[in-house]
Amino acid sequence: MRAPSTWCVDSNPEWWTVSELIAIDDPSWLAADKLRTPGGDAKALIALAHMDPVRAARWMVEARDDAPAIRPRTRAQQAAAAIAEAFVADPEVLEPALALRFLARFGHLLSADGVIEFAAQVGGRTTLAELAEAVRSARARAPHAVGLLRVAVDLALTGEDSVQAHALLTELGRGDPSLATVRFVHSARRRLPATGDPILRIALLSSFTIDPLVPYLDLHCRALRIDPAIYIAPFNTWDREMFGEGSGLARHEAQLVFLSVSLDDLLPELAGALSSDDLAARGAAAIDRILHAAERFLSWSSATLVVHGLHSTYRDPLGAAAARNAPGRSEVIADLNARLAAGLRRLPRAYLLDTSDVLIRRRHGALESPKMRHLASMRLGEDVLEDVASAYARFVAPVAGRTRKCVVLDLDNTLWGGIVGEDGPHGIRLGDTSPGSEFREFQRFLQSLSARGILLAINSKNNEGDALEVLRSHEAMVLREDAFSAIRINWETKTRNLVSIAEELNLGLDAFVFVDDNEKERALMRQTFPQVLTPELPRDPALYRETLESLPELHVLTITAEDQSRTRLYVERRQRETLRVASQTVDEYLHSLNMVVETENASDRTLSRIHQLFQRTNQFNLTARRYDAGVLAARSSEPGWRVYGTRVSDRFGDHGLVAAAVVQRANDAWRIESLVMSCRVIGYGVETALLARIAADARDEGARRLVGEFIPSTKNAPARDFYPRNGLAPAGGENNIERWECDLHKRAPAVPAWISTTRPAHGS
Numbered sequence: 161m162r163a164p165s166t167w168c169v170d171s172n173p174e175w176w177t178v179s180e181l182i183a184i185d186d187p188s189w190l191a192a193d194k195l196r197t198p199g200g201d202a203k204a205l206i207a208l209a210h211m212d213p214v215r216a217a218r219w220m221v222e223a224r225d226d227a228p229a230i231r232p233r234t235r236a237q238q239a240a241a242a243i244a245e246a247f248v249a250d251p252e253v254l255e256p257a258l259a260l261r262f263l264a265r266f267g268h269l270l271s272a273d274g275v276i277e278f279a280a281q282v283g284g285r286t287t288l289a290e291l292a293e294a295v296r297s298a299r300a301r302a303p304h305a306v307g308l309l310r311v312a313v314d315l316a317l318t319g320e321d322s323v324q325a326h327a328l329l330t331e332l333g334r335g336d337p338s339l340a341t342v343r344f345v346h347s348a349r350r351r352l353p354a355t356g357d358p359i360l361r362i363a364l365l366s367s368f369t370i371d372p373l374v375p376y377l378d379l380h381c382r383a384l385r386i387d388p389a390i391y392i393a394p395f396n397t398w399d400r401e402m403f404g405e406g407s408g409l410a411r412h413e414a415q416l417v418f419l420s421v422s423l424d425d426l427l428p429e430l431a432g433a434l435s436s437d438d439l440a441a442r443g444a445a446a447i448d449r450i451l452h453a454a455e456r457f458l459s460w461s462s463a464t465l466v467v468h469g470l471h472s473t474y475r476d477p478l479g480a481a482a483a484r485n486a487p488g489r490s491e492v493i494a495d496l497n498a499r500l501a502a503g504l505r506r507l508p509r510a511y512l513l514d515t516s517d518v519l520i521r522r523r524h525g526a527l528e529s530p531k532m533r534h535l536a537s538m539r540l541g542e543d544v545l546e547d548v549a550s551a552y553a554r555f556v557a558p559v560a561g562r563t564r565k566c567v568v569l570d571l572d573n574t575l576w577g578g579i580v581g582e583d584g585p586h587g588i589r590l591g592d593t594s595p596g597s598e599f600r601e602f603q604r605f606l607q608s609l610s611a612r613g614i615l616l617a618i619n620s621k622n623n624e625g626d627a628l629e630v631l632r633s634h635e636a637m638v639l640r641e642d643a644f645s646a647i648r649i650n651w652e653t654k655t656r657n658l659v660s661i662a663e664e665l666n667l668g669l670d671a672f673v674f675v676d677d678n679e680k681e682r683a684l685m686r687q688t689f690p691q692v693l694t695p696e697l698p699r700d701p702a703l704y705r706e707t708l709e710s711l712p713e714l715h716v717l718t719i720t721a722e723d724q725s726r727t728r729l730y731v732e733r734r735q736r737e738t739l740r741v742a743s744q745t746v747d748e749y750l751h752s753l754n755m756v757v758e759t760e761n762a763s764d765r766t767l768s769r770i771h772q773l774f775q776r777t778n779q780f781n782l783t784a785r786r787y788d789a790g791v792l793a794a795r796s797s798e799p800g801w802r803v804y805g806t807r808v809s810d811r812f813g814d815h816g817l818v819a820a821a822v823v824q825r826a827n828d829a830w831r832i833e834s835l836v837m838s839c840r841v842i843g844y845g846v847e848t849a850l851l852a853r854i855a856a857d858a859r860d861e862g863a864r865r866l867v868g869e870f871i872p873s874t875k876n877a878p879a880r881d882f883y884p885r886n887g888l889a890p891a892g893g894e895n896n897i898e899r900w901e902c903d904l905h906k907r908a909p910a911v912p913a914w915i916s917t918t919r920p921a922h923g924s
Contacts, residue, residue: 202235209242213253217243221261240269248277256285264294268302275307288318306336322352333379337546346375355387360560363391363414365398367425373540376549384562384712402457414463415788416559418552421450423470430474436492443496451503458507462790466555467504469497469515509789518551557712561775561786564693564713565671567609568658571620571627573677575599581622585629590636598701603638605705612716613723615730617646619657624649645730654681655688666839668778668875720769722816732812733840750914753810757849758918762796762803770805770820777836778875782882785834800825806850808841815841819850829865830858842878845912851886852909859904870898
């Protein structure tokens with residue numbers, strides 16, 4: 161069958177099928193005419209790919225992105241697959257240069273297996289660098305294509321860039337969280353040099369086999385830039401391990417411990433007709449056993465302990481009739497979990513992991529496999545491992561100091577639906593019905609972040625007047641103007657705006673989460689400022705809340721009074737800035753603040769906030785040492801140590817507890833092991849007032865010298881001149897630790913003239 165060219169031009173090519181085009185058996189005619197309409201053009205390309213893959217590949221790599229044959233993604237995929245299939249069957253079909261160009265341009269259209277096979281064939285005929293560049297180019301078009309990512313990982317593992325290999329492995333595991341892939345990621349990573357990320361010592365204790373969870377937990381830690389050292393206690397030895405006395409858990413010196421004890425293991429009678437009364441009595445004894453072990457563990461360890469809530473995979477023996485009998489099994493188990501939660505709240509550094517929350521959020525698969533429960537004593541099924549590890553990460557992040565401090569938000573199609581500049585302030589989608597209720601729900605979640613001490617800011621390309629009208633007067637807005645600690649509504653680049661916001665809030669860029677519906681804006685932010693957390697936002701706004709809710713970097717373990725009032729504190733900060741601009745001199749401004757600084761010894765009331773300061777402060781942190789809550793508690797009561805906390809207030813309000821120090825006391829000299837201060841009070845002399853208090857206490861107790869330590873880091877430049885600025889002189893050092901000291905009887909630090917101080921008794 162050969163079509164006359166005149167008939168081809170005049171006829172409707174949409175009537176033609178791919179098989180009919182192939183039957184023409186004339187690649188030259190197909191390549192020359194490339195039938196004119198978009199649909200026909202795509203069909204001709206598919207036919208050409210089958211008949212003459214070289215000509216089709218060359219045409220595709222040279223075609224514009226808006227070429228009719230390429231625009232229908234499904235048709236382009238079919239053509240690319242046909243070319244790849246021909247190339248894999250006979251690598252000589254395409255010369256290496258053309259094969260690389262084709263992979264770079266259309267690798268994102270191939271299946272995972274297709275990409276892997278294609279790369280394997282071309283890899284033997286070109287250099288590693290050329291293949292890596294082709295894969296990189298293809299990934300730029302589809303960064304989340306798992307097949308391309310797997311090839312990129314293989315190339316990175318072959319090369320010498322271990323940092324890139326670690327990053328790609330993490331990306332692969334997050335993109336494909338199947339057990340096989342995550343195990344591959346975990347195994348491949350163990351063959352690489354260490355990342356240099358901070359090490360977090362984690363221990364897993366359980367009444368069942370928990371080893372399969374390790375690759376997933378490792379993956380989530382790596383995503384947080386943490387190098388986990390994970391200890392797994394021997395099978396079902398959790399209570400003996402927690403009593404210490406030479407146990408593997410004690411030797412591991414864990415900073416974070418997860419205890420997972422199955423109620424079904426504690427009470428195997430649940431498989432039968434155990435009555436509610438017996439369940440309540442035996443369950444209470446089981447709770448006491450867990451709490452006793454937890455109390456003993458926390459008495460000798462400074463770690464944070466997270467205990468799984470209890471649940472049973474066995475249904476109520478009464479079946480449907482259980483609804484008419486009170487209390488039912490589910491009610492009794494709920495009461496037991498409430499008792500467990502109350503008991504853990506009475507212990508320091510102990511938390512309950514709400515297992516029911518994990519079960520509710522599980523998208524697929526059973527919690528456990530009955531078959532594997534009997535064969536291997538496994539109570540976490542393959543499909544739930546990712547969910548459990550994700551729940552663990554919400555504890556890992558705050559323990560490791562990875563909590564972010566500010567969420568920066570776009571407006572159009574992020575906080576509301578539509579574009580206010582086009583739809584008008586009253587034409588946007590925002591309300592109690594969809595479309596619009598999704599954004600209102602998202603705003604309610606963002607509002608709840610303020611209770612955790614996380615700030616909100618706006619970074620929007622918009623007409624300021626239109627956007628502010630929505631913030632101030634739209635009846636469905638949950639977040640009003642005063643909910644945001646910084647606002648940038650203009651036509652500047654969002655990267656430049658973010659720098660401005662960081663300067664205003666006095667936060668490092670690694671303190672921010674950037675949320676924007678625009679894919680190009682997200683890509684630019686990631687490229688310009690990789691230290692800013694820029695999550696991938698789904699197209700469906702109904703998933704916005706869940707996306708941010710799942711970020712471990714937005715979770716905290718303790719909520720202090722300062723956290724709950726942080727937004728107000730930044731509003732007061734803007735008022736101070738207004739006063740500063742109106743003042744003639746800096747000295748006049750500082751004196752007009754009427755600042756009062758109160759420094760006291762740490763107490764049960766202040767320890768959680770002091771711990772938070774040491775965990776989360778980066779800029780004014782003299783040593784970047786991160787103290788466990790247990791260590792701080794111990795040092796605050798030991799005779800040879802003193803832990804200080806400093807509160808600040810002025811004419812505009814109370815800053816709260818904003819500075820802290822850990823000091824080692826000795827007869828001749830006191831040593832400041834570490835000192836931190838919130839960035840929001842930098843520049844007011846608060847740190848000098850705290851130093852003066854430490855010096856006065858040391859002198860009062862007979863010490864002659866005050867010694868301070870400084871360890872430079874990439875983030876603590878604002879603290880670099882703290883000691884020399886306050887009269888301390890260099891005193892040597894080693895292992896990157898600088899030491900500074902002063903003679904307390906010659907030149908002791910003094911409180912700035914514009915600060916009034918109060919000095920409670922040491923025992924306060």
